Amino acid sequence: MKPIRGKVFVLGDDVDTDQILPGYAMAERYEDMGKFAMAGLSGKSFRDIAAPGCIIVAGRNFGCGSSREQAPIALRQADVAMVVAKGFARIFRRNAINIGLPVFAADISDRLKDGDEIEVDLENGIVTAGGEILQFAPLSENTRKTLEYGGLIPRVRDELHV
Amino acid sequence: MNLIESYLAKAAGLKQVTAGEDISCRVSYVAAHDVTAPIAIKMFREIGVKKVFDPERIILIVDHIYPAATEKARDSVWMMNDFAREFGVKLYHRGEGVIHQLMYEKHRAAPGELVVIADSHTGTCGGYGAVGVGVGSTELAAAMATGKLDLEVPEAVQIYLTGKLPSNVFGKDLILYMGSIFGTDYLTDRGLIISGPGITEFSVAERMTVCNMGIEIGSMITLFGTEERETGVLETREIDLSRLEPMTAKPFSPVNVVPVREVAGLPITQVVIGSCTNGRLSDMEQAAKAFSGKKVHPEVNTLIVPASKEILDGMEARGWCKIFRDAGATVLNPGCGSCFGAHEGLISARDVVVSTTNRNFPGRMGSKKGNIYLASPATAAASALAGKITVPKAECER
Numbered sequence: 001m002k003p004i005r006g007k008v009f010v011l012g013d014d015v016d017t018d019q020i021l022p023g024y025a026m027a028e029r030y031e032d033m034g035k036f037a038m039a040g041l042s043g044k045s046f047r048d049i050a051a052p053g054c055i056i057v058a059g060r061n062f063g064c065g066s067s068r069e070q071a072p073i074a075l076r077q078a079d080v081a082m083v084v085a086k087g088f089a090r091i092f093r094r095n096a097i098n099i100g101l102p103v104f105a106a107d108i109s110d111r112l113k114d115g116d117e118i119e120v121d122l123e124n125g126i127v128t129a130g131g132e133i134l135q136f137a138p139l140s141e142n143t144r145k146t147l148e149y150g151g152l153i154p155r156v157r158d159e160l161h162v
Numbered sequence: 163m164n165l166i167e168s169y170l171a172k173a174a175g176l177k178q179v180t181a182g183e184d185i186s187c188r189v190s191y192v193a194a195h196d197v198t199a200p201i202a203i204k205m206f207r208e209i210g211v212k213k214v215f216d217p218e219r220i221i222l223i224v225d226h227i228y229p230a231a232t233e234k235a236r237d238s239v240w241m242m243n244d245f246a247r248e249f250g251v252k253l254y255h256r257g258e259g260v261i262h263q264l265m266y267e268k269h270r271a272a273p274g275e276l277v278v279i280a281d282s283h284t285g286t287c288g289g290y291g292a293v294g295v296g297v298g299s300t301e302l303a304a305a306m307a308t309g310k311l312d313l314e315v316p317e318a319v320q321i322y323l324t325g326k327l328p329s330n331v332f333g334k335d336l337i338l339y340m341g342s343i344f345g346t347d348y349l350t351d352r353g354l355i356i357s358g359p360g361i362t363e364f365s366v367a368e369r370m371t372v373c374n375m376g377i378e379i380g381s382m383i384t385l386f387g388t389e390e391r392e393t394g395v396l397e398t399r400e401i402d403l404s405r406l407e408p409m410t411a412k413p414f415s416p417v418n419v420v421p422v423r424e425v426a427g428l429p430i431t432q433v434v435i436g437s438c439t440n441g442r443l444s445d446m447e448q449a450a451k452a453f454s455g456k457k458v459h460p461e462v463n464t465l466i467v468p469a470s471k472e473i474l475d476g477m478e479a480r481g482w483c484k485i486f487r488d489a490g491a492t493v494l495n496p497g498c499g500s501c502f503g504a505h506e507g508l509i510s511a512r513d514v515v516v517s518t519t520n521r522n523f524p525g526r527m528g529s530k531k532g533n534i535y536l537a538s539p540a541t542a543a544a545s546a547l548a549g550k551i552t553v554p555k556a557e558c559e560r
Binding site for chain 2: 016019026027028029061066067069073087088089090091094099142151157162
């Protein structure tokens with residue numbers, strides 16, 4: 001897997017799914033989810049406040065709350081390249097990987113501000129930020145495999161020989 | 163092996179499993195609702211298989227937005243309808259109730275069976291001993307196709323209960339108190355087993371309330387065990403039930419918990435009693451007893467949301483619906499109702515809500531500035547009558 005490089009958008013602890021994608025947006029069309037990305041946080045569309053290809057960097061328990069897969073879908077549609085957080089709620093983490101949005105556990109939010117550039121090497125667990133090289137646990141082989149397929153559906157298709 | 167490990171081993175067809183091991187489990191039931199099913203259906207069609215693993219074991223339920231509040235919500239129902247006809251799976255789409263209650267009433271898993279629902283509150287079935295794992299839509303689509311769920315065996319934390327519960331303290335107060343101990347993420351990727359002689363203090367309905375909110379402290383699988391102490395767990399914490407008191411979660415987190423007495427007297431504008439957390443008959447009984455012959459405070463919208471049609475039937479048979487209406491409350495249709503900010507009781511920045519539901523995140527019920535306090539039905543009912551947050555009387559009967 002190629003390392004992912006991008007400008008960061010920094011968020012705090014316990015960013016819940018109602019902030020990532022509010023309840024009222026869930027009945028919108030699948031293709032329109034990106035318009036509501038992070039709308040529960042600022043009321044504004046994430047597309048207007050963050051650079052395309054940005055990396056969300058957050059604190060603990062990112063994505064807590066609902067099982068709504070619309071949350072990571074909205075982030076992906078809003079051109080978020082990946083999410084790096086100190087910790088992830090389990091269902092959000094799995095949803096993101098299952099739709100092919102990379103997530104990576106690393107405690108780096110305190111050392112970064114909006115717009116800083118970082119590079120994340122998922123395979124080796126290395127984050128490069130402000131000239132520093134930081135080592136974290138790499139993604140598990142199983143998770144990496146799903147991401148390499150681009151998500152769970154192509155993987156299941158392959159495994160079921162569809 | 164602890165209880166979760168032995169159940170997962172059985173579902174995986176293995177003699178032994180250990181925490182951290184990746185296993186593939188056979189699932190007993192697979193279900194989704196109108197928020198998660200549409201994407202699951204889209205993903206299932208992308209897989210391209212011609213049939214589901216077992217139509218008898220797949221259940222689709224319209225509970226979040228029923229009756230449809232928008233045209234798009236109605237489109238989601240049609241999508242589920244088409245899928246159910248094509249693949250022969252079970253569909254509930256006439257307002258029969260919330261998914262976690264209907265699974266208990268109509269498709270009850272036996273203790274230890276694996277239930278996979280595309281909803282975070284799937285742990286609810288741990289109240290009757292089943293293993294509930296909440297997933298997202300894509301994982302659900304894969305489970306509909308394969309009948310399997312891959313997971314990593316979690317480490318388990320035990321809560322060991324002793325003592326007798328005070329008469330105004332309920333399962334809701336216990337899980338809120340547990341939130342104050344563990345915080346939002348201590349149990350992420352872990353299981354939670356509740357055991358000890360104190361479990362006999364809780365009915366199945368109250369156990370379902372406790373397990374329903376396990377996800378609010380991050381738990382992957384929450385279930386009630388036995389009166390015996392579990393072995394093979396990461397750690398055990400004891401709770402003496404006799405020391406508990408009515409608890410509430412203040413804005414804006416389900417773990418921002420204090421005793422109700424600390425916020426007593428705060429004026430409120432809305433009360434919600436019901437939902438998958440506390441919309442069962444025993445919850446309604448608490449409210450009906452409190453409201454009987456009385457009026458709710460004129461400044462408080464009081465919304466009653468039974469978790470299922472069967473529960474609503476029970477309320478009617480006992481005359482409770484009349485009690486609620488005479489008290490000035492509104493009995494809504496069974497479903498997810500006012501809990502999650504899509505319809506039936508949205509709030510503005512001026513509102514202060516006491517709700518028996520499971521989340522009080524910013525914007526959960528509408529305005530991000532509206533304040534939601536989570537509490538038991540007894541606390542919510544006492545507060546509705548007084549027009550301010552109120553500790554329920556100690557003599558209220560369990």
